[in-house]
Each structure stands twice: as C-alpha cells, then as structure tokens.
Amino acid sequence: MKRGAATALTCTSLLLAAPPAAQAYQVDCAILICLAGGWPGSTECNEARSVFISRITPWPVEPPLQIWNCPLGVGYRPPEDERALPLLHEAFGRPRPSAPPPFSAVVEGVLPPRSERDEMLSLIADYADDNGVADVDISGAEYDFVRSIRVYNVEYARQRESGDGDCRQSEKVRVGTYGVQGDFSWYSGSVTSLPDAFEGLTSWGESCPSLYRRAVFIEWTDYQGNYGYEQVNY
Template identity: 55%
Template sequence: MFKLLRTTALAAAVAASSFVAIPEQARAQSYQIDCAILLCLSGGWPASVPCTRARAEFIRRITPWPVEPPLQIWRCPMGVSFDADPSERNRARLYDILMEGNGSTPMQSFPGAPLTDSALEPQPAVVRRTGGLADALPEGFALQFVDGEYSDDNGIADIDISGDAFDFVRSIRVFNVTYARQRRTGKDGDNCTRSADVRLGSYGTQGDFHWSGSSVSALPAAHTGMERFGEWCPSIYHRSVFVEWRDYQGNYGFEQVNY
C-alpha cells in the first residue's frame, strides 16, 4: 500500500515538474510545493532540504493572514499523464533529490512570494511549539505574524483518494483559537466571565477542506495555554493556531503558533 502511495505521489511530483517552464513561475511553484508537502507529510517529514521547505510552507499557511489549508491537494495534479519514455523516467532521481539531506535550511517566504531562493526572507517570529516524531524546524526559523483571516481557497484531489492509503490527508486538523478570554468581573471580582471563539479546519474524503465551529474543550491534549480555562478564575487571554497530523505509518505530529 505504501508503495502505491509513494508511486502516486512521485507521479504527481514528476507531473508538477513539467510546469516549471510556464511563464507564471508562482503557479509552477505552488504545484511543486503541494506535491512536496503531500510526499513529505506521508513519509513523516524526512530530513531533506525540499521537505524542510515543504514543512515550512505547511506551517506558514496556518499562521494568521490568512489561515489557509496547510495541504492544498487540489494544487498537486496527480491524475495527469506524462511521457513514459524510458529516457524521460526520472521518478527515482526525483525521489532521491527529495530524500537527500544537507545542512542547508531555507528561510520562510513572504505571503504570495514565489518560493524561489531569492524570495525567501525571514519573518518576525511568534511563540511556537512543535512535537511528535517529526523533526522540528530549526531554532530561529521565522513565522509571519499579522491579524487572522480565513482563506476560502478550496478544491478536491483530481484522483480518488478515498482509500486508506490517503488517511494521512484526512488526519490533518487545524484549530484556530481566534480568542479565549477568562477574567474576574463584578464590583468585588466575584464573577468569572469566559468567552471563546474556536474554529476547526478539517479535510473531507477527497481532500476538500472546510471550517466548522469548535470549542476549547475540543482542543487536542498536546495544545497548551488553555489548561486552566474553566477553573475559578485565573486571568487568561489566549490566541493560537494549532495543526496536528499523522503520517502514513500513524506517527503523530503537531505545531502550535501563539499570537
């Protein structure tokens, strides 16, 4: 099953590589990065420059402005055909490139900038946590910070991904704590006022992404900062975006960005 998944993802990545010659370089880059996210996420983010870049984009998309689907599988053309002439078969070479690690790590790009080396610039950092079995991004790796919005960009995979091999796509969940507030009120501080706005982003059967209402109580156990919400009555004001996932083998990973 994993061989089938890997072959599909590699075919998608090879197909995406054909877009490099298109004048719209940003479009070509978007195809490439989402195929890389798909392949690297399924394999547990192997240590390599392309997978570090893919993970950085995966996390950048859930930092505020806007909060985007971290994997946009509809941007990775898995169903297209490509020349199968033996001289053109470079899937093994592409896989070797993706899995080849070196000590270099690119910085993060500004929103909307083509993902080229010249466009990669550091962003102001926010407080962030990482966990699970996936390698953390390097210390000092910057994340953008602006007020939160939601992206309406959405679609579905261009092949059937309803099988178990693609469960790792549907395992991705994004929790956006737009705000959670708890404080004492009343003349003598004898009342406790609580309010929160939490939204959950999740993936459907064919990779379509949608938002729904959620709650503080639904936040995953790995999320921190809300442990005393509901107690009497510590002062809390919290905003964060939390993304969790499992790779193809079921290994858990997460990233939390507080802002």
C-alpha cells in the first residue's frame, strides 16, 4: 500500500514539476495521474482528459485508460535509490505514436431508414481488442480509482408505442470494465444497467413515451472517491 502510494506521488510530482519543454510524456501515465487527482486544471491534464474522452467516442471504442502503455514499473525502486526520478523522467519522455484524425463513419444524405440504420451501425460498431495489464501489482486499494472506470456504449435504445397499444423496445448496450490488474473487457448490458446520471432514457419503461438515444457514457471516481462522468451523444 505504501509503495503504491509512493509511486503515485512520485509520478504526480514528476508530471507537475516537469519543465515546459518536456511535453512528450506518456499520455496514459498522464491520464492515470490526472484521473487520480480529479483532473486538475493544467495543460497536461486537459490534454490527458481530451484523449481519455476521445478514445470512447466511436469508432472504434477503445479502453479510455490503457495502463499497459504506462511504464509504472520504473517507479518501483527502493526509497534509497536516487535513480528513480531520472528513470521515471525517461519513461515520460518517450514519444507516443500519433493517431489519425477522426472521420465520419456514416455519409450524410444517403442514410437508410432509422430501423435499418440501427442494425447497420450495430454491425459496424467496432471495439478495440488491444489489451494488457499494468507492469506492476495494482491490486491494492490505492488503485481502486482505475477499477472504478465504467464505459457504457449505447449502440441504440429505442422505445415507442405501437398502433395496437404495445410498448415496443429495442436496445443494444455494451459495458466496459477494468479488472484487478488494469485489464479491460466488454460484456453485454442493458438500459436498466445505465447509471442514474445518464441522460435521455430516464422514462424508459414508464408509460412508453417515445425515446431514442445513441451515446457513450463514461464514469469514474478519483483517488479521493469523488464521482465524475461524461456523456457523448451521437
């Protein structure tokens, strides 16, 4: 527990104290640190949060924190080892690969009817399968903020009353969670499993009002247990 907390503090002080010229830090290390700290308002944390959110914006839907890309292991040195900070600085200084700019997945003006569009988008919805685990033991309670992250991809959720008075509902929801060592996985969910903070489907199943929503929702708690979330409708 003490060693994990010391590593987090060391990484935090390194990121915040780094000179302005050292901007090529590992983005997943920055996400890890800034998430733990409740996304403080710094240039590095603003960029880290932007990447964190953009990764869950279709398509594909990626793990927002890819902890396996952050070399935490370099921080696990005995306290008397004076080379710990230089090693961490080297890890943060490694350049990260550039990502192609996003583009529209559907051509406007040639869209099929909504029911067919739901089925089509469901088929092409892509989930990144790159995965891994942290290179150190993060099973302790000090890393619970990593496991608190939940991603809800509502590929489609539609409710309407039919001509014969029946309530017609169709939905497809995927939920992404983190394991003990930071590994990320997807499983099937439902509208009823969405957090209370999710907007747009609050009347689902009640008197059958007409509803339609496609969105990605992400929630988390920071190191202190403070709750945060973001919803991207599409």
